[in-house]
Every structure is written in structure tokens, then in C-alpha cells.
Amino acid sequence: MKSRKLSRKRSRTAIISAAAASVVAGVALVPNWSAGAAVVDDPTVNAATKATFQKLADAVFTDRTQALVHGATTKQTASRFSGDVRLSSTQSRDEKSALSQLRGRQSSIAKLGETYRTGTTKVTLDATRVTGRTAKADVTETTTLTYAKATGNEPRTTGFQAHHELTFKADQQGTWQLSNIQDTDTGGLAVNTVAKPAVKASPAPADDGNTTPDAPRAATTRNPVAVPKTSTTYDYKAMAAYAEKYWNNYNTAYPDFNGHADGGDCTNFVSQSLKAGGWKHVPGYVYDYTKWFGTADIQSDSFVGVNEWSWFAQNSKRTTPLANVYQLEVGDVLQMDFDRDGAKDHTMIVTAKSNGVPYVTYHSNNTLRRSVASLIASYPTAYYYAYRT
Numbered sequence: 001m002k003s004r005k006l007s008r009k010r011s012r013t014a015i016i017s018a019a020a021a022s023v024v025a026g027v028a029l030v031p032n033w034s035a036g037a038a039v040v041d042d043p044t045v046n047a048a049t050k051a052t053f054q055k056l057a058d059a060v061f062t063d064r065t066q067a068l069v070h071g072a073t074t075k076q077t078a079s080r081f082s083g084d085v086r087l088s089s090t091q092s093r094d095e096k097s098a099l100s101q102l103r104g105r106q107s108s109i110a111k112l113g114e115t116y117r118t119g120t121t122k123v124t125l126d127a128t129r130v131t132g133r134t135a136k137a138d139v140t141e142t143t144t145l146t147y148a149k150a151t152g153n154e155p156r157t158t159g160f161q162a163h164h165e166l167t168f169k170a171d172q173q174g175t176w177q178l179s180n181i182q183d184t185d186t187g188g189l190a191v192n193t194v195a196k197p198a199v200k201a202s203p204a205p206a207d208d209g210n211t212t213p214d215a216p217r218a219a220t221t222r223n224p225v226a227v228p229k230t231s232t233t234y235d236y237k238a239m240a241a242y243a244e245k246y247w248n249n250y251n252t253a254y255p256d257f258n259g260h261a262d263g264g265d266c267t268n269f270v271s272q273s274l275k276a277g278g279w280k281h282v283p284g285y286v287y288d289y290t291k292w293f294g295t296a297d298i299q300s301d302s303f304v305g306v307n308e309w310s311w312f313a314q315n316s317k318r319t320t321p322l323a324n325v326y327q328l329e330v331g332d333v334l335q336m337d338f339d340r341d342g343a344k345d346h347t348m349i350v351t352a353k354s355n356g357v358p359y360v361t362y363h364s365n366n367t368l369r370r371s372v373a374s375l376i377a378s379y380p381t382a383y384y385y386a387y388r389t
Contacts, residue, residue: 043174045130052085053137056178057166058123060087060095061141064192065119067102070110070148072119074099088169088177098194105191108377112222114357117148126163133170138163138184142248143192154354158374160367161248162190186264189346190365191374197338197345212289212307213314214342215335216321218386220376223356224324227388229331234389236331239277240351240361243269248366253296257304264364267347268294268304270333274349274389277331279318290315306344310335313387322386325372328358329388334372337383344385 059078066072079092126138144159167180183195250256254272257265271294284291286300289311294303302312313319328350335344348360352369359369
């Protein structure tokens, strides 16, 4: 979003005149606090203040995680902060609303047969920037949720990393109040995220019958007819192993597209996983959707782009569509269109399956073994596309 210019400017003469008038009247020019209130100088942010910023952030995101855990306490830890660092009244209301939404998500996930038994969250403070009475803190949240009643080969846990920017404002007494939380990951797909995922502004080109075929949407109903994998062309275990190795520890042999304007690193990560399982490069022009290649130095659009990958996958016959997301198996690919405008927004790879439920791993946010049931409960109106690789 571009900065807005101030609609009016005060001339230098007007400013000097106002200052002179204030001196004559014996009135000091101060920030617009309530009349008669004492105002301290701009407060400093020292090591102890930064540590408290981190502790409050940890409390906020722990509260959000616990809202997803079945039977967890409903007491809000962050609201108990007081003293020099605390929640603003507005942010406190926002957090109560967020926790209510997440408890509703927990209920929706439970209806699909999944619950979380425990959850742990750790927040690290990455950077702090202070300008006058405003401080911005960049933090990384790492959360692990334990699946309840996991048996056999079911995943025991799911985990994710998320990055946030917290804005603190100092009030007139110098107390730092947390006034805003901004998710800074491109995808915004952490299970405890309440903000809507970021999507591209323009829809995908229409199906031209040749290089940009539309993929059919997949149903999300439980217990469809199974479609076992029969191909032995690729090593699907190697695909899953690669994804679970690099889900939060990026392979430096490839560029990281997080923070880029269009889409983040999700498709780049899935392409790397497919390559690890045997997908071969198809060299050519980077903008040609019928080509596919990716190295440290150059990547085709189909290697890193959500829709471009779909077009390549279908043109090359390396994938076939599945009618239902629950038919996905290890090494298969799932895509989502959050706003249903025809442009796919996110790409994930299946790294586990148990009791008919596929579990996906992805970047942007970095996530390990999230169940398809959890995605459907969190984004019930999205379009889903399932690819057999």
C-alpha cells in the first residue's frame, strides 16, 4: 500500500507564528494528550524492555495455540501483563475475538475427526526498531501441536513457523502498549492464523485449450473411493523425505522466494521435492509453461509459480487430476484457490497419510504434516485441486 500524502501543509510562517503565540501565552507545545496529564520523555527500549516484548508475544501466540487444544484452559495469559509493557485495550479485544474464532476452528476440526491433545509455542525476538514513541518488533513463532489418539503410522505432531511484526505504542506515562500484530509471511497459512491468506490480485488466464488448461476442482467429502498409486516411475518416499527435511530449514542450493510479491516459496519448495523424487528438468525458455527446471541460478516460471506449475504438470502428463482431496497419497500435490477467482494461490505436497487422511507439508508458512481435514475446516469456502504425481 502506498503512503498517503498529507492533504494540507502548514507554511513556515504559520508555524513560527503559532510558536510565538504559544510563548507569549506561556503555553508549551506538547503532544495532544489529555489536558493536564503529565507526559514523560520518549521512553527507551533497553534489553529488559525487549525481553518483555518477547514474553508478551510468547503469551499472545501461546494463547492462540491453546485455543486449538481440546480441553485447554480458556484463561488469557497475555491479558495478565501489566506494568511497563502490556496489551492495549483495542488489542485485548482483538485477541479475545481471535481466540473465539480459533475455538470455533477447533470445533470444526473436531467434527472432521481430528483433535489436538497438547500444544507448545516458542517465540524468539529477531529485531527491534524504535522511532520516538513507536517500537516495532519482528518475531518468529514456532509451534508444535500433538494429535490426540495417534496410533499406528499416524503422525504424532504437526508443526509450523510463522513470522510477525508487533507494533508497540508508548502512552503518556511511557508504558509500551501492544497495539497491532501483522503476519509477515506471504502465505498466512498457519493453523492459528485468523487473518485471511494473501492472494494475487488478478485471476489466472482462461483455459486456451493448449498450454494453460484448467485443472478440475476436487471434492472435500470424507471417505471417497480409494485410488491407490500404481506408478513406479518416481520415488514418492524420497519426495516426502526431502519435504520433511527442508520444511523449516531451507536448502541453500535453491533461492528462497519468501517475501516476494507473488506467492512466496510454496511452489518452489514443492518442485524441489518432486525433483528429489525423480522429476527431470525440461529445459527451455523460462516463460514457457511447457518447460520445467530449477537450479540455484535460474528457475522456470513453472518451477516457482502456482498456476504455471499446474499448467506444466497437466501439459506434460506428469500428473492426473483426482476427484477428491482424500484420494491424495504420499508424493501427490494439493493446490488451493482461497478467493475462488480461478487463480490458484498455494501449493503443498503430501508427506504422510493415515486412516484415509492425507497430511501436507509446505512453505509460506513453513508447516509440517498438517492434515487436509484441518485445511478444510480452516478454509471451507476455498477451491481445492488434487494432483496424482
